[in-house]
Amino acid sequence: MKPAPFKYYAPVTVDEALAHLAEHGYEAKPLAGGQSLIPLLNFRLARPSVIVDLNNISELFYIRPDDGGLLIGAMTRQRQVEHDPLVAERAPLVHEVMPQIAYPQIRTRGTFGGSLAHADPSAELVAVNIALNGRFRLRSQAAERWVPADEFFVGLFTTALEPEELLVEVALPPMPPRSGWAFQQITRRHHDFCIAGVAVVVTLNDRGQCEQARMVFLSAGDRPVIAHQAAEMLKGHAPSPELIQAAAEKAARDEIDPGSDIHASAEYRRHLAGVLARRVLTQAFERAKARETGKSGNW
Amino acid sequence: MNNLHTITVTVNDTPYERTVEPRLLLSDFLRHDLGLTGTHVGCEHGVCGACTVLFDGEPVRSCLMFAVQANGHKITTVEALGTPDNLHPLQEAFWESHAVQCGFCTPGFLMSLVPFLEQNPDPTEEEIREAISGNLCRCTGYQHIVDAVKLAAKRK
């Protein structure tokens, strides 16, 4: 199949792009890397009558340091993020997941912001940005607002973005001291969308007790799932293997809501999620401890 | 409504000026408008890799870009690599290692691997398999393709 006809605009500034979106509203779709949108157009699952191409807007391509954290322009290519030394240093969790997203040829084109705006509940970057407490800057012609990552994803392929808004920037705060991170997923074939996956960032207090655990599951419902109850179980305690096991089981049993499809049953996904949760928590606490005692721990 | 765009695209070092509808995929532009049928089209949703070309030197899916987006850019297709009498070293290695059966997937593999070998002239087997993870082959079972890449790397 081929895409249905559309009008094409290739603005060179954000203001110009926002003017097109304001004029056309629901009829228009921004085009970022096109690695999710163009398949939908090719199959005519989406038929916008206007495409606003963001690829010529140079002000949306950047990675900048920001107060110990990072600012990433929405159009920054996934491949750029993958190889950026500042990302490796300040957001090692992002650095670790980038090569696991799709294939090299997809990442040369796919963008950091596009993956978030697309809001696939199996997307690595969706879970990782929530685990890292990312914040998203959204702009329309009339206004600008910041939305925390955990409020941005509102349903299956659905976000807080209004049709006349663009995601322009992602802010990743620095991880607190004594923090560790981990990401694991199970895929049928290397690089496929995962059948179960989980990202986590944990922080210890100065007595070695868990102060915070942000564990986010992917492919576990119609949107990313934050395991609040498991986090409560861990809080205030030293992370023993038994406690980690109990928290992982709690999350997999009571907090996620995976579906069944041709790739895996809900039951099987739940099982995998529990196993992965135990592994990522164990690894993340180890990294947090290594950091506490001054061992570099892959930091 | 005039919904046509005039674009200038440099393909394999030759500039072409054409007038296109915005919905025309880059893959169809190369095959139908320019007659460069070396670029193959398998799935049209980014999965098979047969349509891989270089966009400003980097491997991309030509089925997941529009021709209008190539305006002012450089495209390299498999036609730029070698000729039947004078194969590119990687094509030569594919031929010798039996890395080609039906050949449908071959242009996509070549266009993914040429930039890969430029950046990583002495890759490990794991790195080779990673580099071709986004290309499907229904015939060879991949082993001969991996062998061909090793052979090409050894000869460089």
Ligand SMILES: Cc1cc2nc3c(=O)[nH]c(=O)nc-3n(C[C@H](O)[C@H](O)[C@H](O)COP(=O)(O)OP(=O)(O)OC[C@H]3O[C@@H](n4cnc5c(N)ncnc54)[C@H](O)[C@@H]3O)c2cc1C
């Ligand atoms: C074969 C294949 C395998 C893949 N595997 C994976 C995988 O394993 N994991 C994974 O996470 N992804 C995977 N992807 C998806 C890939 O990462 C996409 O690049 C990503 O989902 C979308 O980013 P994009 O820049 O291509 O956005 P586009 O496809 O251009 O856009 C996606 C959607 O977001 C909207 N949008 C984009 N940017 C903005 C913005 N700045 N503001 C507002 N709206 C915007 C668009 O209008 C569209 O609705 C795969 C894709 C393919 C083709």
Ligand code: FES
């Ligand atoms: S035809 Fe483009 S990836 Fe299959």
Ligand code: FES
């Ligand atoms: S040789 Fe036939 S698909 Fe690869």
